Amino acid sequence: MKKIVMMLFVVFGSLSMQAQNLNWHTDVKEAIAVSNKVKKPLLLFFTGSDWCGWCIRLQKEVLTTPEFAKWASENVVLVELDYPRRSNQSPEVKNQNNELQQAFGIQGFPTVYFASAESIGGRINFKGLGSTGYVAGGPAPWLQAANSILSHK
Structure with a gap:
């Protein structure tokens, strides 16, 4: 019985750690480079992390x-736009996020936008x-x- 409980603890613990080990990019240029390298689309998560209930x-x-961690690692490159x-955010991050909010026409939070991207001539x-x-x-x-x-x- 102890072995079963211990195995369940290890399995659920490793699943929980997998969810926590996701790499959420905050620099969209870096995320685009990764996306193009691994040939996966971007998942852009527009969020108000400290005030938006949804x-x-x-x-x-x-x-x-x-479940999300497994899916995300197989399918997308994660980008958090907060x-x-x-x-506080750095002026660079704040400016980047505001530009992307305008570019994608984001009017409400949360919005999860899927996109592919390339950088051409800057x-x-x-x-x-x-x-x-x-x-x-869920x-x-x-x-x-x-x-x-x-x-x-």
Whole structure:
């Protein structure tokens, strides 16, 4: 009995650690380079991490789960574009995030935008694949929506 409990602890612990080990880029140029190298689209997460209730809920119910971690590592390069009210950001990050919010026409949070991109002559060209936001029901329905968007790329 102790062996079973210990094995379950190890399995769930490793799944939890996998969710925590996701690499969320905050520099979009760096993320584009990785995306092009590994041939995976970008997942751009527009969030108000310290004030947006739906953003916090999406993080808790989907983005920190083992299911999402496994899916993300196989399918996308993660980019977090945060618009906090109580946390400080560097002027570069704040400017980058504001430019991307305008470029993608983001009007509400959370918005998750899927795109591919390339940098040509110092200018970034995005190809939008689709977007989603909070989807009720946990990781399964959210991943179904994400897979539907990515299947049309």
